[in-house]
């Protein structure tokens with residue numbers, strides 16, 4: 149192999165030992181284009197990981213905190229979330245239904261931006277698989293990045309696989325090229341030249357002039373988009389879902405996969421006290437012997453900090469205070485080397501340093517907007533090895549059997565706190581595909597705007613939505629035991645705008661769903677699905693939370709808001725009428741739901757009390 153500048157003997161040897169075809173060519177191509185000063189090929193050994201940890205500190209991309217193992221990273225002021233506007237699929241024929249650009253044009257543009265982009269930086273070459281090592285659909289990945297922070301975070305979140313690349317001849321692998329580009333004050337300088345381009349045909353993602361994890365960590369949402377397309381071709385699903393074990397009566401553990409848009413309670417659900425976590429963000433689901441199984445593509449958590457406190461999230465709180473390898477991002481650095489995030493225990497300090505520089509109350513950013521102590525999308529990264537409630541099967545290549553699938557959004561006025569769909573098709577249509585949520589700070593742009601977010605996967609869909617839905621409907625066919633589908637809503641409010649549930653209540657909804665999966669409790673037949681009976685919830689509130697649960701509270705939470713449901717149906721239908729390829733079955737299910745709601749309205753008026761609903765026995 150031709151020796152290239154920046155590539156030392158050791159790295160060259162490490163690359164030459166790889167049997168998987170195409171790896172060396174890929175690395176050399178971007179080495180010569182991006183022109184880093186040096187290269188580090190990570191074999192995943194403890195020694196190599198330690199090198200990356202040290203470099204992250206030495207380069208200033210991270211700084212050490214007072215707690216041993218904890219470090220802190222800042223992204224730029226304008227680089228605090230996934231950037232929808234700058235993220236595009238490159239398609240030979242751009243689609244009006246996917247954010248896309250003509251492939252050749254996009255490739256030319258991004259290669260021009262990458263030219264010389266790593267000057268003065270080191271390029272890290274990292275090898276991973278998505279999913280547990282040895283998992284039947286494990287996805288081999290190669291990441292090139294000039295950020296030690298990205299390399300470090302990926303070491304916490306993904307399974308190293310240099311040895312597998314060396315031993316095996318993978319016929320294909322996902323490719324990621326990331327460059328922070330020119331830096332100023334440690335952050336990407338050319339924000340207006342930020343680009344995240346996903347080349348589906350070449351299964352390669354390019355990302356430049358950005359550092360924020362969701363834009364730069366190739367194996368997270370960037371890989372997810374590639375995996376959705378590959379799974380679509382091969383018959384499995386890649387979903388924006390946690391996987392957790394809910395602990396039922398006796399020793400019973402029932403696994404649930406749950407899709408929530410960002411910042412809607414996904415991580416705090418799977419980190420509930422008494423339950424166990426397999427993964428908090430991305431799941432692969434497949435069918436095996438009439439059942440659905442799932443694995444976590446990751447091995448760590450890149451979670452939201454905002455609002456986490458010891459009372460609401462005791463498990464997370466303990467994890468966050470544990471001396472272990474953990475990377476905080478975009479929180480407030482306090483004078484004693486600690487961190488503060490909005491909503492944590494205790495009062496905010498009166499000064500510190502954050503993503504906008506020196507911070508003090510009343511601080512305004514370069515755009516004149518008030519700057520809170522920590523960014524709402526501030527996050528932490530930690531490996532599941534350091535999470536006390538990791539499920540014993542979290543790294544099992546056989547995955548776990550999925551008993552239930554949960555869809556949850558930020559919905560102030562329509563969905564009940566918890567409800568079960570009548571069956572797979574009804575659940576896919578009226579829960580998953582009808583998931584609406586108010587936008588949050590996880591993506592750049594306005595917050596609080598209601599949008600339809602099918603399966604919480606809107607931002608990541610790399611195939612036309614109509615085809616995705618058709619596949620989802622198919623997926624449930626012929627299963628001897630399809631997962632039950634549920635919706636949850638942690639954000640329902642009353643007419644005065646007050647939340648009708650507390651953060652703790654989700655523990656009860658989960659236990660109820662667990663009982664439903666096994667047919668241990670009955671339910672009430674509403675026009676929109678199956679609702680819990682008061683008596684079952686009363687018992688669970690007592691048992692799980694030690695709390696009295698009044699009937700009037702139940703009635704406020706679970707009365708069916710018919711006009712709201714009808715307008716939602718209208719919005720959903722109008723949206724999907726414009727989408728090509730949506731199966732007619734989809735509209736039939738919506739229509740049937742509309743008829744049930746209208747009949748109920750004629751009989752009972754706008755607010756349908758659960759007292760009028762027929763019981764479906766267990």
Ligand code: SPV
Nearest residue numbers: 230361362368369410590
């Ligand atoms: C999300 O926003 O859904 C996340 C974090 O999980 S990100 O890496 O930005 O996608």
Ligand code: MN
Nearest residue numbers: 388409410429
């Ligand atoms: Mn996510």
